[in-house]
Amino acid sequence: MHIMEGFLPHPWWEIWFAIALPIVAYGVYRLSKVTKKIPEAKPLLALMGAFIFVLSALKLPSVTGSSSHPTGAGLAAVVVGPGITSVLSIIVLIFQALLLAHGGLTTLGANTFSMGIVGPFVAYAIWIAAKKVRLPIAAGIFLAAAIGDLVTYVVTSAQLALVFPTAGGFFDAFLTFGSIFAVTQIPLAIGEGLLAVVLFDFLAKYKGQLLSAMKVIKLPTPASTQKEPKQQ
Amino acid sequence: MAHSELYAQIDRYAYINPFAKTSPVTKMLFALSALIISVSSPSPVVPIIVFAAATILLLRLAKIPVHFYLDMLAYPTVMLALSCIIIALFFGTGEPLTQIAFPWFTWTIFKSGIALSVATFLRVEGALSCLFFLVLTTSITDIFITLRRARVPKVLVEMALLIYRYIFVFIEVAEKMNTAQKLRLGHSGWMRRIRSLALLSGNLFIRTLEQGERTLTAMNARGYDGNIRVLEDQPPAKKTALAGIIIFDIVLVLAAYLTLNVGVL
Numbered sequence: 492m493h494i495m496e497g498f499l500p501h502p503w504w505e506i507w508f509a510i511a512l513p514i515v516a517y518g519v520y521r522l523s524k525v526t527k528k529i530p531e532a533k534p535l536l537a538l539m540g541a542f543i544f545v546l547s548a549l550k551l552p553s554v555t556g557s558s559s560h561p562t563g564a565g566l567a568a569v570v571v572g573p574g575i576t577s578v579l580s581i582i583v584l585i586f587q588a589l590l591l592a593h594g595g596l597t598t599l600g601a602n603t604f605s606m607g608i609v610g611p612f613v614a615y616a617i618w619i620a621a622k623k624v625r626l627p628i629a630a631g632i633f634l635a636a637a638i639g640d641l642v643t644y645v646v647t648s649a650q651l652a653l654v655f656p657t658a659g660g661f662f663d664a665f666l667t668f669g670s671i672f673a674v675t676q677i678p679l680a681i682g683e684g685l686l687a688v689v690l691f692d693f694l695a696k697y698k699g700q701l702l703s704a705m706k707v708i709k710l711p712t713p714a715s716t717q718k719e720p721k722q723q
Numbered sequence: 724m725a726h727s728e729l730y731a732q733i734d735r736y737a738y739i740n741p742f743a744k745t746s747p748v749t750k751m752l753f754a755l756s757a758l759i760i761s762v763s764s765p766s767p768v769v770p771i772i773v774f775a776a777a778t779i780l781l782l783r784l785a786k787i788p789v790h791f792y793l794d795m796l797a798y799p800t801v802m803l804a805l806s807c808i809i810i811a812l813f814f815g816t817g818e819p820l821t822q823i824a825f826p827w828f829t830w831t832i833f834k835s836g837i838a839l840s841v842a843t844f845l846r847v848e849g850a851l852s853c854l855f856f857l858v859l860t861t862s863i864t865d866i867f868i869t870l871r872r873a874r875v876p877k878v879l880v881e882m883a884l885l886i887y888r889y890i891f892v893f894i895e896v897a898e899k900m901n902t903a904q905k906l907r908l909g910h911s912g913w914m915r916r917i918r919s920l921a922l923l924s925g926n927l928f929i930r931t932l933e934q935g936e937r938t939l940t941a942m943n944a945r946g947y948d949g950n951i952r953v954l955e956d957q958p959p960a961k962k963t964a965l966a967g968i969i970i971f972d973i974v975l976v977l978a979a980y981l982t983l984n985v986g987v988l
Binding site: 495496498500501522523531534535536538540541542544545552554558578579582583586589590592595596597655657658686689692698 | 802805809878
């Protein structure tokens with residue numbers, strides 16, 4: 492969903508920056524709080540960042556001045572919280588713009604808003620709701636990651652439609668962009684949901700204590716599974 | 724992973740090009756100011772000037788090989804061209820350029836759609852050249868250190884430098900595991916390939932995390948306090964270079980103002 496460098500004209504790129512930055516600032520505040528309290532969480536945080544980077548670099552082209560790819564932000568939101576995920580996302584988006592010309596610096600605000608803010612906050616809300624109604628953990632993770640991914644593309648479609656209206660107006664353009672994305676994105680979202688379930692399972696099994704220290708899961712998994720996996 | 728080669732290349736030029744030892748402030752000021760003026764200008768002339776300036780600087784002074792620069796430009800340009808064709812054909816409002824009647828609907832191509840498409844194409848190309856100028860002349864570490872000096876929160880810069888390192892660890896671990904799986908016939912047959920992929924993605928995650936934890940322990944043992952210190956031996960920005968950039972920016976703003984009414988069509 493990374494909108495290309497320069498694809499959004501003035502004043503849209505400034506508007507999206509103005510919307511995204513306060514939320515990223517809140518994320519920085521959360522990040523400094525968490526890293527002060529649990530310094531050993533730093534590798535996990537950086538790993539979630541690298542995970543978002545790698546997943547969202549696996550892009551399929553899409554003829555919308557953008558591209559289609561998994562985001563990884565849903566799983567990150569569940570594990571490290573949506574505020575911190577917005578910080579990780581903006582860092583990852585800067586790297587992708589600089590190293591891969593994927594996304595851009597002027598479209599950073601818009602891309603952060605869709606991938607780093609709306610996607611993760613929706614994913615987190617779904618995860619909390621799924622915990623409330625006692626869905627199995629796997630189902631909660633799947634829904635959070637898959638829907639978080641799809642919502643990101645809904646936001647991108649709206650961002651593009653605001654700039655490129657069709658004769659039918661904003662809503663018509665929104666549907667056009669949305670349907671171009673949907674072709675590639677629905678299978679990708681399902682794939683991302685499944686991957687998130689597998690990875691969360693691994694994390695809970697091997698790093699249960701860290702996750703419970705970060706209040707992701709309530710009970711640490713039984714002590715027997717807490718052992719470090721043997722080095723092969 | 725093909726991407727890893729691209730970063731390695733970009734990173735290499737960022738360290739060896741003739742501008743590598745000039746002040747990152749100068750380079751960032753040039754790239755970002757030109758980027759912002761070019762993207763904000765409604766006129767199609769400014770992006771063309773910016774594109775020409777950044778390309779000449781990169782190829783002539785920073786000595787980036789032409790074929791590498793073209794390789795970098797090729798993919799975004801092709802994608803952009805396709806997107807712009809779609810915009811030209813299907814988007815826009817107002818005065819129609821031509822109408823094609825189909826039995827079930829009338830397809831209208833609008834003048835404003837074509838103008839929008841050409842303006843977008845030029846704007847993106849101008850912006851891309853600035854972005855490439857920045858990454859090909861300035862290393863990521865320099866960029867983030869400059870940001871830290873510019874009072875960007877320390878914790879954000881720290882996280883960025885850690886993520887930057889982790890991306891490479893992630894790719895290295897994945898490549899090693901993939902090679903190991905291939906050697907043990909893990910990719911012989913479709914089902915095995917799927918199983919190998921599942922094992923790889925799960926273990927990749929845990930392995931990278933553990934590698935990171937070991938690195939953090941090593942850093943803590945050496946007195947890590949949340950500040951990643953690197954040798955900051957970049958010279959201060961030269962006044963003449965800064966003056967040159969300001970003059971260039973003024974010229975761009977003037978050009979934008981004078982060509983305000985130059986339309987594409």
